Amino acid sequence: MPSATSALAEPNGLVAIGGGLSVPRLLDAYRRGIFPWFDDGDPVLWWSPDPRLVLPTNAVHVSRSLARRLRRRDVTVTADTAFAEVIAACAAPRDGDGRTWITAEMQRAYQALHRHGAAHSLEVWVDGRLAGGIYGVAIGRAFFGESMFSRATDGSKLAIVYLANQLARWEVPFIDCQVTSDHLISLGARELPRRAFLDRIGALVDRPPIAGPWRLDPDLPDRVAAAAAAAGHTGR
DSSP, X not given: OOOGGGOOTTTTTEEEEOOOOOHHHHHHHHHTTOEEOOOTTSOOEEEOOSSEEEEETXXXXXXXXXXXXXXXXXXXXXXXXXXXXXXXXXXXXXXXXXXXXXXXXXXXXHHHHHHHTOEEEEEEEETTEEEEEEEEEEETTEXXXXXXXESSTTHHHXXXXXXXXXXXXXXXXXXXXXXXXXXXXXXXXXXXXXXXXXXXXXXXXXXXXXXXXXXXXXXXXXXXXXXXXXXXXXXX
16 A cells, blocks of 8 residues: 555546455555545545544534534444444435445455454444444544434434544544544544645654454443533533
8 A cells, every 4th residue: 555645736636546445455455544535436546645533522512503412312332233234324325316325345344344343333322222323443542433423313413422532542542534524623623634644653653552342431421421411501
């Protein structure tokens, strides 16, 4: 895999074309700050955009409405209990034309990463039904977010808040969000120059990994609810 510093300026961040999605290739790419992203029927495209969007795990913005949702106790949150269901939900077309970048090939590749212990999911359940979730890749103390979904109000935001709080406890400083979006900016994500991102990732991926399968801390819901109450009180 070429270096991320060789990425093109236009299209922004294109590093390489082609190659398969084997576990070793994917792990090597992520360690270098590179990820695959391509449409069904196209060759595999490898990217490292500049700037890079990251979400600090200790500084997620919680609006008043989201704080009220977090204080409710009708939600159950788990990790690594429904990885296949989460990635399938993320792959569901959202724009009405039936297209998705999370192709069957991509799903198989990340399920292989999950079996390998490098890909993880967080699931949000409401009344026993999967209402939201997120999945990504963890190497050392770095977490590379891939995609999230929501089937209920704030489903994906709940997933982000719980994931960020747990990752902060595990000394993971930020979630790699890859490319900029208004949704993630509203949650506190910020852009880093690619060089700064690569420097930080280079140190994090060599740290001891988080033991898996992942399990959330038992007191996490209480801590999140308390933080949400404080956020709502201060009018964040």
